[in-house]
Amino acid sequence: MKKILYIQYTDPFLWPVVVHGSNILSSKGYKVLFLGVQSVSDISKRIDMTLNDNVTIKLLWYLDPGVRQKIQYVFFNLWVLIHFVFWRPHVIYASEKLVCPVAYVIKILSKKTKLIYFEPIYLGEGVQTGLEFVRASRQRLARIADLCLVPNEARLLKFIEDVGDYGNTIFAHNFPRHQEFKDIPFRENPETGKLKLFCFGFLGPDKLPLQLFEALEELKDKVELVVAGIDRYRDPNRGKSHSKIIKNEIKKRELEK
Numbered sequence: 001m002k003k004i005l006y007i008q009y010t011d012p013f014l015w016p017v018v019v020h021g022s023n024i025l026s027s028k029g030y031k032v033l034f035l036g037v038q039s040v041s042d043i044s045k046r047i048d049m050t051l052n053d054n055v056t057i058k059l060l061w062y063l064d065p066g067v068r069q070k071i072q073y074v075f076f077n078l079w080v081l082i083h084f085v086f087w088r089p090h091v092i093y094a095s096e097k098l099v100c101p102v103a104y105v106i107k108i109l110s111k112k113t114k115l116i117y118f119e120p121i122y123l124g125e126g127v128q129t130g131l132e133f134v135r136a137s138r139q140r141l142a143r144i145a146d147l148c149l150v151p152n153e154a155r156l157l158k159f160i161e162d163v164g165d166y167g168n169t170i171f172a173h174n175f176p177r178h179q180e181f182k183d184i185p186f187r188e189n190p191e192t193g194k195l196k197l198f199c200f201g202f203l204g205p206d207k208l209p210l211q212l213f214e215a216l217e218e219l220k221d222k223v224e225l226v227v228a229g230i231d232r233y234r235d236p237n238r239g240k241s242h243s244k245i246i247k248n249e250i251k252k253r254e255l256e257k
Contacts, residue, residue, distance in 0.1 A: 001054075003031045005089035007080050009073065009098040011039040012057060013047040015120055017151075017174040018095055026054035033087060035080055037072070038062035077102040089113065095120065100137040107144050117141055118149045119159065120174075139163045194224045 004025060012018055012034045022032045034057040040046055041062045051057070060076060063069040080102050084092070091114045094103035100117070107115045142148055142163035149170060150156050156171040199208060208227070216223055 001029060001031045002091070003033070003087065003089040004091040004093055005080075005084065005087065006032065006034045006036075006093045006095065007099045007103065008034075008036050008095035009076060010037055010096065011046065011059060012036050012095075013049050014039055015095060016049065017120070018093070018118065019049050019051070021093075022055050023050075023052045026052040030054065032056065033083070033089070034058065035076075035083060036060070037076065073098070081105070084110075091116065093118065094141075097134055097138050100134055100141045104137045104141040104144075107141065114146045115141075115144075116147045116149060117145045119155070120151055142166060142169070194222055197223060197225045199225065199227045 004022070006012060006018065006022060008015065008018070012022075022034070026032050032052075032055040034055070036057070037060045038046070039062065041064075060072060060079070063072050080099075084106055092103060092106055093116045094100070095118045097119065103115060103117060106113065139162075142159075143166050145168060147170065148159065148168055149172060150159050151174050152171050156169060159169060212225075216225055
Protein backbone atom coordinates (compact mmCIF):
# COMPACT_ATOMS: atom_id res chain seq x y z
CA MET A 1 0.00 0.00 0.00
CA LYS A 2 1.36 3.42 -0.96
CA LYS A 3 1.81 5.96 1.82
CA ILE A 4 1.42 9.74 1.83
CA LEU A 5 2.55 11.96 4.71
CA TYR A 6 0.78 15.31 5.17
CA ILE A 7 2.68 17.90 7.21
CA GLN A 8 1.48 21.32 8.36
CA TYR A 9 2.29 23.32 11.48
CA THR A 10 -1.39 23.65 12.35
CA ASP A 11 -4.52 21.51 12.60
CA PRO A 12 -5.27 19.94 9.18
CA PHE A 13 -8.98 20.45 9.80
CA LEU A 14 -8.35 24.16 9.19
CA TRP A 15 -7.70 23.18 5.57
CA PRO A 16 -10.85 21.23 4.54
CA VAL A 17 -9.61 20.95 0.96
CA VAL A 18 -6.52 19.08 2.20
CA VAL A 19 -8.62 16.68 4.28
CA HIS A 20 -10.96 16.09 1.34
CA GLY A 21 -7.96 15.28 -0.83
CA SER A 22 -6.66 12.81 1.73
CA ASN A 23 -10.03 11.04 1.82
CA ILE A 24 -9.99 10.73 -1.96
CA LEU A 25 -6.48 9.24 -1.91
CA SER A 26 -7.34 6.84 0.91
CA SER A 27 -10.36 5.62 -1.07
CA LYS A 28 -7.95 4.83 -3.91
CA GLY A 29 -5.74 2.69 -1.71
CA TYR A 30 -3.33 5.15 -0.07
CA LYS A 31 -2.44 4.99 3.62
CA VAL A 32 -2.52 8.58 4.91
CA LEU A 33 -0.81 10.10 7.94
CA PHE A 34 -1.21 13.72 9.07
CA LEU A 35 1.33 15.36 11.38
CA GLY A 36 0.27 18.73 12.75
CA VAL A 37 -0.42 20.89 15.80
CA GLN A 38 -3.59 21.65 17.74
CA SER A 39 -4.98 25.07 16.84
CA VAL A 40 -7.02 25.60 20.03
CA SER A 41 -6.31 24.94 23.71
CA ASP A 42 -9.81 23.57 24.34
CA ILE A 43 -10.14 20.33 22.34
CA SER A 44 -13.94 20.48 22.62
CA LYS A 45 -13.86 23.57 20.37
CA ARG A 46 -11.84 21.84 17.67
CA ILE A 47 -13.36 21.58 14.21
CA ASP A 48 -14.20 17.98 13.31
CA MET A 49 -14.49 16.27 9.95
CA THR A 50 -15.22 12.76 8.72
CA LEU A 51 -12.15 10.68 7.88
CA ASN A 52 -11.77 7.42 5.98
CA ASP A 53 -10.38 4.36 7.73
CA ASN A 54 -6.94 4.70 6.13
CA VAL A 55 -6.45 8.27 7.41
CA THR A 56 -4.63 8.88 10.71
CA ILE A 57 -4.00 12.25 12.38
CA LYS A 58 -1.32 12.93 15.00
CA LEU A 59 -1.21 16.38 16.60
CA LEU A 60 1.13 18.07 19.05
CA TRP A 61 -0.41 20.04 21.90
CA TYR A 62 -1.47 23.68 21.56
CA LEU A 63 0.90 26.33 22.97
CA ASP A 64 0.50 30.09 23.16
CA PRO A 65 2.96 32.14 21.09
CA GLY A 66 6.27 32.56 22.87
CA VAL A 67 9.44 30.69 23.78
CA ARG A 68 7.66 27.38 24.41
CA GLN A 69 6.03 27.52 20.99
CA LYS A 70 9.41 28.17 19.35
CA ILE A 71 10.83 25.11 21.11
CA GLN A 72 7.79 23.15 19.97
CA TYR A 73 8.42 24.23 16.37
CA VAL A 74 11.96 22.80 16.55
CA PHE A 75 10.56 19.59 18.06
CA PHE A 76 7.88 19.44 15.35
CA ASN A 77 10.52 19.45 12.61
CA LEU A 78 12.47 16.65 14.31
CA TRP A 79 9.21 14.75 14.86
CA VAL A 80 8.41 14.98 11.15
CA LEU A 81 11.90 13.77 10.18
CA ILE A 82 11.63 10.77 12.52
CA HIS A 83 8.27 9.77 11.02
CA PHE A 84 9.70 10.19 7.53
CA VAL A 85 12.65 7.90 8.30
CA PHE A 86 10.66 5.14 10.01
CA TRP A 87 7.28 5.34 8.24
CA ARG A 88 8.90 5.68 4.78
CA PRO A 89 6.13 7.49 2.83
CA HIS A 90 6.12 7.56 -0.95
CA VAL A 91 4.73 11.11 -1.09
CA ILE A 92 5.08 14.18 1.14
CA TYR A 93 2.28 16.77 1.03
CA ALA A 94 3.59 19.91 2.73
CA SER A 95 1.12 22.72 3.44
CA GLU A 96 2.11 26.30 4.25
CA LYS A 97 5.38 28.15 4.62
CA LEU A 98 6.39 27.04 8.14
CA VAL A 99 7.00 23.47 6.95
CA CYS A 100 9.22 24.55 4.04
CA PRO A 101 12.49 24.02 5.99
CA VAL A 102 11.76 20.40 6.96
CA ALA A 103 10.17 19.66 3.57
CA TYR A 104 13.30 20.95 1.84
CA VAL A 105 15.53 18.76 4.04
CA ILE A 106 13.38 15.70 3.26
CA LYS A 107 13.57 16.31 -0.48
CA ILE A 108 17.35 16.74 -0.30
CA LEU A 109 17.72 13.51 1.71
CA SER A 110 15.42 11.48 -0.55
CA LYS A 111 15.07 12.70 -4.11
CA LYS A 112 12.96 9.66 -5.02
CA THR A 113 10.25 10.75 -2.56
CA LYS A 114 7.61 12.79 -4.37
CA LEU A 115 7.02 16.14 -2.70
CA ILE A 116 4.00 18.40 -3.19
CA TYR A 117 4.04 21.89 -1.70
CA PHE A 118 0.63 23.51 -1.16
CA GLU A 119 0.34 27.18 -0.19
CA PRO A 120 -3.29 27.98 0.64
CA ILE A 121 -3.19 31.29 2.50
CA TYR A 122 -3.79 34.61 0.75
CA LEU A 123 -0.88 36.85 1.74
CA GLY A 124 -2.01 40.15 0.31
CA GLU A 125 0.16 42.88 -1.10
CA GLY A 126 3.15 43.89 1.00
CA VAL A 127 2.78 41.14 3.60
CA GLN A 128 6.11 39.56 4.54
CA THR A 129 6.55 35.80 4.39
CA GLY A 130 8.04 35.47 7.88
CA LEU A 131 11.41 34.43 9.24
CA GLU A 132 14.38 34.70 6.88
CA PHE A 133 15.23 30.99 7.00
CA VAL A 134 11.59 30.16 6.20
CA ARG A 135 11.62 32.50 3.20
CA ALA A 136 14.90 31.02 1.98
CA SER A 137 13.61 27.46 2.42
CA ARG A 138 10.42 28.33 0.57
CA GLN A 139 12.39 29.57 -2.43
CA ARG A 140 14.70 26.55 -2.44
CA LEU A 141 11.81 24.14 -2.01
CA ALA A 142 9.94 25.72 -4.92
CA ARG A 143 12.94 24.93 -7.12
CA ILE A 144 13.13 21.21 -6.32
CA ALA A 145 9.55 20.24 -5.40
CA ASP A 146 7.83 17.83 -7.76
CA LEU A 147 4.75 20.04 -7.69
CA CYS A 148 3.81 23.41 -6.17
CA LEU A 149 0.09 23.98 -5.80
CA VAL A 150 -1.84 27.22 -5.17
CA PRO A 151 -5.63 27.83 -5.12
CA ASN A 152 -6.09 30.27 -8.02
CA GLU A 153 -4.40 31.96 -10.96
CA ALA A 154 -3.71 35.22 -9.11
CA ARG A 155 -1.87 33.28 -6.41
CA LEU A 156 0.02 31.41 -9.11
CA LEU A 157 1.34 34.64 -10.60
CA LYS A 158 2.24 36.00 -7.15
CA PHE A 159 3.98 32.77 -6.16
CA ILE A 160 6.08 32.74 -9.34
CA GLU A 161 6.94 36.40 -8.79
CA ASP A 162 8.15 35.56 -5.27
CA VAL A 163 10.14 32.38 -5.89
CA GLY A 164 10.68 32.12 -9.65
CA ASP A 165 9.20 29.97 -12.41
CA TYR A 166 10.57 26.43 -12.50
CA GLY A 167 7.75 24.90 -14.54
CA ASN A 168 6.38 22.92 -11.59
CA THR A 169 3.65 25.24 -10.27
CA ILE A 170 -0.06 24.93 -11.03
CA PHE A 171 -3.31 26.23 -9.54
CA ALA A 172 -6.44 24.27 -8.73
CA HIS A 173 -9.69 25.79 -7.47
CA ASN A 174 -10.83 24.51 -4.07
CA PHE A 175 -14.26 23.14 -4.98
CA PRO A 176 -16.02 20.62 -2.71
CA ARG A 177 -16.84 17.15 -3.98
CA HIS A 178 -20.34 16.53 -5.34
CA GLN A 179 -20.87 13.89 -2.62
CA GLU A 180 -21.02 16.70 -0.07
CA PHE A 181 -24.16 18.09 -1.68
CA LYS A 182 -26.11 14.97 -2.64
CA ASP A 183 -27.97 14.76 0.70
CA ILE A 184 -28.71 18.48 1.04
CA PRO A 185 -32.47 19.10 0.66
CA PHE A 186 -33.47 21.74 -1.86
CA ARG A 187 -36.63 23.80 -1.45
CA GLU A 188 -38.98 23.52 -4.39
CA ASN A 189 -40.63 26.77 -3.34
CA PRO A 190 -38.06 29.09 -1.75
CA GLU A 191 -39.26 31.27 1.10
CA THR A 192 -37.97 34.33 -0.70
CA GLY A 193 -37.85 35.14 -4.37
CA LYS A 194 -34.15 35.96 -4.16
CA LEU A 195 -31.24 34.12 -5.70
CA LYS A 196 -28.95 32.97 -2.89
CA LEU A 197 -25.19 32.95 -3.39
CA PHE A 198 -23.08 30.96 -0.92
CA CYS A 199 -19.36 31.63 -0.40
CA PHE A 200 -17.34 29.49 1.98
CA GLY A 201 -13.71 29.08 3.00
CA PHE A 202 -10.99 31.61 3.79
CA LEU A 203 -12.22 35.10 3.10
CA GLY A 204 -10.21 37.63 1.16
CA PRO A 205 -10.25 39.94 -1.85
CA ASP A 206 -9.51 37.00 -4.15
CA LYS A 207 -12.83 35.36 -3.19
CA LEU A 208 -14.95 38.41 -2.38
CA PRO A 209 -13.87 41.13 -4.81
CA LEU A 210 -15.32 44.61 -4.51
CA GLN A 211 -17.02 44.17 -7.89
CA LEU A 212 -19.21 41.46 -6.37
CA PHE A 213 -20.54 43.86 -3.74
CA GLU A 214 -21.11 46.54 -6.36
CA ALA A 215 -23.19 44.06 -8.36
CA LEU A 216 -25.12 43.10 -5.22
CA GLU A 217 -25.93 46.75 -4.64
CA GLU A 218 -27.60 46.87 -8.04
CA LEU A 219 -29.44 43.57 -7.45
CA LYS A 220 -30.13 43.82 -3.72
CA ASP A 221 -33.83 43.05 -4.13
CA LYS A 222 -33.08 39.91 -6.16
CA VAL A 223 -29.85 38.44 -4.78
CA GLU A 224 -28.69 37.53 -1.27
CA LEU A 225 -25.10 36.65 -0.37
CA VAL A 226 -24.35 34.23 2.49
CA VAL A 227 -20.72 34.03 3.62
CA ALA A 228 -19.29 31.29 5.86
CA GLY A 229 -15.58 31.26 6.54
CA ILE A 230 -12.58 32.52 8.42
CA ASP A 231 -11.57 36.14 7.98
CA ARG A 232 -7.93 35.89 9.01
CA TYR A 233 -6.65 38.29 6.35
CA ARG A 234 -8.56 41.38 7.52
CA ASP A 235 -10.08 41.83 4.09
CA PRO A 236 -9.61 45.48 3.01
CA ASN A 237 -12.85 45.27 1.03
CA ARG A 238 -14.91 44.62 4.15
CA GLY A 239 -15.22 48.28 5.08
CA LYS A 240 -16.05 49.30 1.54
CA SER A 241 -18.63 46.55 1.18
CA HIS A 242 -20.33 47.49 4.45
CA SER A 243 -20.57 51.10 3.36
CA LYS A 244 -22.11 50.10 0.04
CA ILE A 245 -24.46 47.24 0.93
CA ILE A 246 -27.40 47.21 3.31
CA LYS A 247 -26.48 44.87 6.16
CA ASN A 248 -29.63 42.79 5.70
CA GLU A 249 -28.49 41.84 2.22
CA ILE A 250 -25.32 40.07 3.43
CA LYS A 251 -25.39 37.37 6.08
CA LYS A 252 -21.95 36.67 7.48
CA ARG A 253 -21.06 33.68 9.55
CA GLU A 254 -17.39 33.96 10.45
CA LEU A 255 -15.42 31.48 12.49
CA GLU A 256 -12.79 33.52 14.28
CA LYS A 257 -9.76 31.50 15.19
